[in-house]
Amino acid sequence: MRSPIRIVFEQRSETPKYLSTLVPLLSVVAALVVGALFLLATGYSPVETYSNMLSDGFTSSRGITDTLGLSTVLICTGISAAFAFQMNLYNIGGEGQLYLGMIGGAWAGLALGDRLPSYLMVPAVLIVGALAGALWVLLPAFVRSRMGTSEIVTTLLLTYIAASLVKHFVYSPGSFFVTKNSAFPQGRLVPDSASLTGINGTSLYPTFFMVILIALALFWIVKRTEYGYRIQVISDSPRAAHYAGINANRTTLSVMLISGALSGLGGAVLIVGPFGRLDPGIILLGYGYAGIVIAALARNNFSAIIVSGILFAGLRSGGDKLQISTDTPIHIGVMLQGAILLFALGGEAFRRYHVHAVRTERAAQ
Amino acid sequence: MTNTSHEVAKGPHHASGAAPSALSAHSIVKRFPGVLANDSVDFDVLPGEVHTLLGENGAGKSTLAAMLCGLYQPDSGYISRNGERITLSSPRAGLHHGIAMVHQHFRLVERFTVAENVILGSRDLSYKLNRSELEDKVAAVAESYGLPIEPGATVGDLSVGQRQRVEIVKALYQGAEILLLDEPTAVLVPAEVEKLFENVHAMTQAGKSIVFISHKLGEVVEISDRVTVLRNGRVTGHVSGRGAADTKELARLMVGRDIELTTQRASHATGHEVLQIRDLSLSLNGVSVLSDISFNVHAGEMVGIAGVAGNGQRELADTIAGLMSPSSGSVAISGSMTTDRGPIHARELGLAYVPEDRLGMGLVPSMSILDNLLLTRDRHIVVDRTSVRPEATRLIEQFEIKANGPDHVARKLSGGNAQKVLLARELSGGRSATKLLVVCSPTRGLDVGAIETVRALLDDARSAGQAILLISEDLDEVMSLSDRILVLYRGSIVHETPGATAQLSTVGAAMAGLTTEGNS
Numbered sequence: 001m002r003s004p005i006r007i008v009f010e011q012r013s014e015t016p017k018y019l020s021t022l023v024p025l026l027s028v029v030a031a032l033v034v035g036a037l038f039l040l041a042t043g044y045s046p047v048e049t050y051s052n053m054l055s056d057g058f059t060s061s062r063g064i065t066d067t068l069g070l071s072t073v074l075i076c077t078g079i080s081a082a083f084a085f086q087m088n089l090y091n092i093g094g095e096g097q098l099y100l101g102m103i104g105g106a107w108a109g110l111a112l113g114d115r116l117p118s119y120l121m122v123p124a125v126l127i128v129g130a131l132a133g134a135l136w137v138l139l140p141a142f143v144r145s146r147m148g149t150s151e152i153v154t155t156l157l158l159t160y161i162a163a164s165l166v167k168h169f170v171y172s173p174g175s176f177f178v179t180k181n182s183a184f185p186q187g188r189l190v191p192d193s194a195s196l197t198g199i200n201g202t203s204l205y206p207t208f209f210m211v212i213l214i215a216l217a218l219f220w221i222v223k224r225t226e227y228g229y230r231i232q233v234i235s236d237s238p239r240a241a242h243y244a245g246i247n248a249n250r251t252t253l254s255v256m257l258i259s260g261a262l263s264g265l266g267g268a269v270l271i272v273g274p275f276g277r278l279d280p281g282i283i284l285l286g287y288g289y290a291g292i293v294i295a296a297l298a299r300n301n302f303s304a305i306i307v308s309g310i311l312f313a314g315l316r317s318g319g320d321k322l323q324i325s326t327d328t329p330i331h332i333g334v335m336l337q338g339a340i341l342l343f344a345l346g347g348e349a350f351r352r353y354h355v356h357a358v359r360t361e362r363a364a365q
Numbered sequence: 366m367t368n369t370s371h372e373v374a375k376g377p378h379h380a381s382g383a384a385p386s387a388l389s390a391h392s393i394v395k396r397f398p399g400v401l402a403n404d405s406v407d408f409d410v411l412p413g414e415v416h417t418l419l420g421e422n423g424a425g426k427s428t429l430a431a432m433l434c435g436l437y438q439p440d441s442g443y444i445s446r447n448g449e450r451i452t453l454s455s456p457r458a459g460l461h462h463g464i465a466m467v468h469q470h471f472r473l474v475e476r477f478t479v480a481e482n483v484i485l486g487s488r489d490l491s492y493k494l495n496r497s498e499l500e501d502k503v504a505a506v507a508e509s510y511g512l513p514i515e516p517g518a519t520v521g522d523l524s525v526g527q528r529q530r531v532e533i534v535k536a537l538y539q540g541a542e543i544l545l546l547d548e549p550t551a552v553l554v555p556a557e558v559e560k561l562f563e564n565v566h567a568m569t570q571a572g573k574s575i576v577f578i579s580h581k582l583g584e585v586v587e588i589s590d591r592v593t594v595l596r597n598g599r600v601t602g603h604v605s606g607r608g609a610a611d612t613k614e615l616a617r618l619m620v621g622r623d624i625e626l627t628t629q630r631a632s633h634a635t636g637h638e639v640l641q642i643r644d645l646s647l648s649l650n651g652v653s654v655l656s657d658i659s660f661n662v663h664a665g666e667m668v669g670i671a672g673v674a675g676n677g678q679r680e681l682a683d684t685i686a687g688l689m690s691p692s693s694g695s696v697a698i699s700g701s702m703t704t705d706r707g708p709i710h711a712r713e714l715g716l717a718y719v720p721e722d723r724l725g726m727g728l729v730p731s732m733s734i735l736d737n738l739l740l741t742r743d744r745h746i747v748v749d750r751t752s753v754r755p756e757a758t759r760l761i762e763q764f765e766i767k768a769n770g771p772d773h774v775a776r777k778l779s780g781g782n783a784q785k786v787l788l789a790r791e792l793s794g795g796r797s798a799t800k801l802l803v804v805c806s807p808t809r810g811l812d813v814g815a816i817e818t819v820r821a822l823l824d825d826a827r828s829a830g831q832a833i834l835l836i837s838e839d840l841d842e843v844m845s846l847s848d849r850i851l852v853l854y855r856g857s858i859v860h861e862t863p864g865a866t867a868q869l870s871t872v873g874a875a876m877a878g879l880t881t882e883g884n885s
Contacts, residue, residue, distance in 0.1 A: 012398065014777070226744045233740065236731040242688060243718075243726050244740045245709035354398075 009353040023347040024297050024304075028311070031339035035332060049328050057318025065202035069274065071313035072208040073098075076266030077291025078309045079215050080133075082300040084151075084259035086222065087235040091256060093140070093155025094263040095288025096162030097133035101267025103169060104132025106177055106278040109190030109271060121193040126207075126268045133264015134257045136162060141256030145249040151256065163283050170280050177278045187277035196272050205273040212306060214262075219302035231255060263288055286334065290316070293341040312337065385448030387412045387574040388433060388464060388543050393442035395428055402428040404598040405442065410543065410574045415565060417577040417585050420595035421619055421812030423779055426578050429595070430545045433576065434466040435459030465536035466545040469552070471528050475521035479503065482520055483535045507534045511567045525673070526557035533564065537573075544568065545576040550584055554673050555840065555873035562588055580619070580812070582612040583841075594618040620813050635848070636664030639715075639801050639832035640685065645694035647680055647856075654680045655856040658694070662801065667823070667833040669847030669864065671840055673876055677856040678836045679721060682805050685834070686718040687711035698801055712741060715800030717791035719807060721836075723780070727787045730776035734761065734768055737775050738790050760789040765818065781815040784808075788819060792826060802826055805836045820846065840876070844869065854878045 036046035084091035108128035140154035222228035298304035319333025389409030410416040418426040435453030480500040500516035507514040594602040602618035604610040640662040647655040687708040698714040757771035808816040852860035852875040860875035
């Protein structure tokens with residue numbers, strides 16, 4: 001009688017370096033395969049769809065600038081998620097913090113009007129947006145650090161409130177954020193002094209480079225500074241942190257606030273960049289949620305987030321254009337995003353365990 | 366292939382016509398990533414015999430035991446039972462063959478009664494439990510081996526020794542003929558050890574086989590009919606005959622060289638008071654953990670705190686280190702109060718603290734040795750690793766830490782080497798020169814060679830004029846190192862005696878709470 005085959009997960013004592021790259025890559029490939037199955041089942045050609053996405057997202061010059069432009073906000077939400085995740089703080093409300101960043105940024109732009117020159121206005125919009133994002137995470141951060149309340153629940157629920165706030169500010173008559181006496185409820189455009197123009201008329205804004213610098217700075221901070229050291233100690237061993245006199249509560253609070261600020265910055269980037277106004281359309285885009293996937297795919301490594309953020313932006317912008325050029329549903333991009341997250345998380349098992357099949361002899365009964 | 370292995374399967378005893386071993390392992394090989402844990406190990410135990418597996422930590426004795434009870438499968442080699450080759454694919458299969466393991470860390474449900482724990486996992490229970498009948502059955506099994514046990518008691522209320530008895534009764538109830546006892550004395554006070562040994566004799570009298578796993582030489586000599594010594598995954602020696610083994614000889618087989626675990630005491634007069642504890646009490650969630658503790662430790666003196674685990678030792682150490690605030694009373698280091706001022710303040714006053722839980726508290730598992738050295742030191746805003754690197758390299762050499770270098774991750778160190786990293790950091794001074802060293806169970810789980818090193822390091826620190834508070838559950842260690850011994854029982858100091866004249870029986874009795882008044 002043939003003995004049954006059993007799949008054995010054996011814990012690795014060391015993860016081979018190549019797996020840290022291979023697993024995320026294969027996650028993306030596996031997600032594309034699943035996406036292909038869905039496309040086939042619904043009657044579209046996967047090859048054609050993917051090649052269109054690829055050319056729209058990555059290969060044409062227009063596609064590249066669109067991708068990099070979109071990646072600006074996605075890298076923001078990605079580093080926002082990763083900054084909290086690396087300390088085992090699951091701020092999944094980056095989406096809501098992004099809305100607040102938009103509200104804050106639009107408010108700063110509109111309230112300050114044309115009174116400041118552009119070189120002060122743009123930073124002001126970005127800073128107020130970041131502060132608004134941080135403000136939105138203040139309550140979850142506080143109750144988490146003092147009472148241990150799950151930040152997963154609080155940040156998620158606050159996202160719904162943030163979405164309602166955006167709608168309120170745009171749809172309530174006479175709101176500060178909308179054009180007066182307009183038949184169509186629409187956010188007011190911030191003044192030119194608070195707007196940047198795309199490089200060479202493309203949708204790539206200078207904020208892209210700022211965000212790259214921030215991601216690299218965070219990479220350095222985490223690896224090299226006392227603050228990063230503390231984060232690492234607390235995330236790995238709260239008891240060792242206590243032993244060493246590291247104040248975990250204060251660090252928890254600050255990490256959450258910085259995470260919120262980074263998502264808020266993502267919202268403000270949209271104000272000085274492509275949107276220019278508070279736009280309820282943001283609610284359908286899910287840039288904040290995408291940040292979670294981007295962080296997971298990059299395993300919270302800030303420099304890798306630049307790559308995964310751009311990759312995602314390409315999938316998204318390629319997917320968006322598909323609907324215009326062909327009749328492929330726009331949701332293929334979002335679906336791929338979800339599939340990538342699932343595979344990236346599942347792929348962790350292969351990094352941690354050596355998986356192999358063995359033939360087992362049955363125990364004597 | 367199958368033919369030849371079938372021939373071998375009959376085993377040497379069978380082939381030579383002698384009575385077959387109850388259980389034997391033949392040329393067992395087991396590899397773990399990067400480690401050859403068992404290298405063609407042969408081992409056997411006869412019915413009614415105590416056969417000890419002796420070896421340092423990491424020698425491969427637990428790995429072998431795990432294969433004997435079905436927890437692991439050998440990479441090559443095989444196991445036979447009464448001369449028949451068997452395959453143990455799981456602990457349940459082991460039980461089926463009458464092999465049970467009593468683990469060092471008990472696997473009991475604290476909220477269940479003794480009887481409920483004993484029957485847990487049995488598959489032949491009826492849908493409705495008849496408690497009194499089950500309790501009678503459990504009591505009957507226990508009594509037949511002279512294991513006094515209250516089947517209706519809740520396990521959470523039992524002492525460690527009693528819990529161990531529950532584990533043994535459970536194994537017997539499940540029909541075990543061969544019991545593997547993994548470091549069973551590690552958690553017991555001397556009186557309980559004696560009791561355990563009586564139980565072991567009762568079991569062997571009844572024809573059970575005992576595989577006794579230990580690294581404590583004295584008890585091994587006392588209990589064993591035969592001893593097999595393992596070192597680095599290989600069998601380095603066999604000794605047969607009760608009482609035939611000699612501790613010195615066993616130590617040499619275990620370590621590969623001669624070992625001197627001498628008694629060390631302060632060689633010179635002790636200095637001023639470094640640690641002063643006054644009327645210290647601590648309550649946690651309304652439960653008194655420490656009550657009215659007062660004592661001093663002088664420069665150049667080592668004070669040992671003896672006691673069974675869970676009598677307030679950890680809380681005492683944490684309070685001294687500034688990690689817990691006392692409910693009342695005070696702690697002073699070099700005359701300065703540390704009460705309520707946190708761990709960094711205590712360290713600035715000259716405290717070094719080696720906590721009991723190395724990888725859970727003293728070290729950050731995911732960090733490198735280098736980063737772990739920085740844990741209790743003053744780090745600048747930008748952590749300056751380059752200037753600490755040479756020191757890290759030097760400490761790795763000085764403390765003979767087996768590592769690939771300063772970047773070796775703490776999690777991947779063996780227990781002994783992790784402890785050396787911790788000691789290296791704490792003994793090498795951090796925020797200020799060390800005046801007071803609080804060490805908890807510094808040699809627990811270490812091999813004899815490492816114990817020798819650690820004890821020598823502590824002795825050096827004492828000679829250098831540091832005040833040392835040694836908190837350990839290893840009574841031998843406290844007895845042989847301390848200048849003064851305090852016994853902690855239920856959060857109070859119940860006994861104090863000079864180390865040189867301490868009596869094992871008196872200290873042991875105090876640890877078990879048997880003295881009311883005990884200054885000698």
